[in-house]
Amino acid sequence: MTRSDLVEALAERFAQLTQRDAEQAVKTILDALGDAMARGQRVEIRGFGSFFVNHLPARTGRNPRSGAAVAIPARRVPRFKPGKALREAVDLRPAPAQHGDVPTQSSKKSSSSH
Template identity: 40%
Template sequence: MRKPELAAAIADQTGLTREKASDVISAFTNQISAATAKGDDVTLIGFGTFNVRKREARTGRNPQTGASIEIPASKTVGFKAGKALKDAIR
């Protein structure tokens, strides 16, 4: 499901217009982005938790040449599904 499809489903369920539902989705994703950029976790009880995960620097290998390369440390966003979401997909 892509954003337009999600907006349409939310609009049908809530009575909002598709444009308003799309605005709500954008605001939601913007807030999650802003919170994780600050290093905060975002927990939605029953749905899951978005958190910042740190990757250590490591040595990798170029698959074409086989040469060793240094991969710098980085941060990424992780998601851990909540119990209700896990139960919904079983």
């Protein structure tokens, strides 16, 4: 889903919002999220997840072509950790079977030998 898809979905879901209003709402939310993270703040949206800044220390890397050592400076990178509700919504696997529903190895062998 792109930003414009999100704007369209918001405008369709809430009839009182014009396309321009929905676009402004999405822009405001994303700007606030970006500004908070630029200041190093953590942004938590309950049921969705947390956005935070991870600090990576300076380190020495290698140029893959020449093999020469390269100094990589410290930096801050944005990260996202999904919340439990989002993880469960994304995980489409069926719930684990109950103890009595799982076929045993012996029942598989006996049914395949006939």
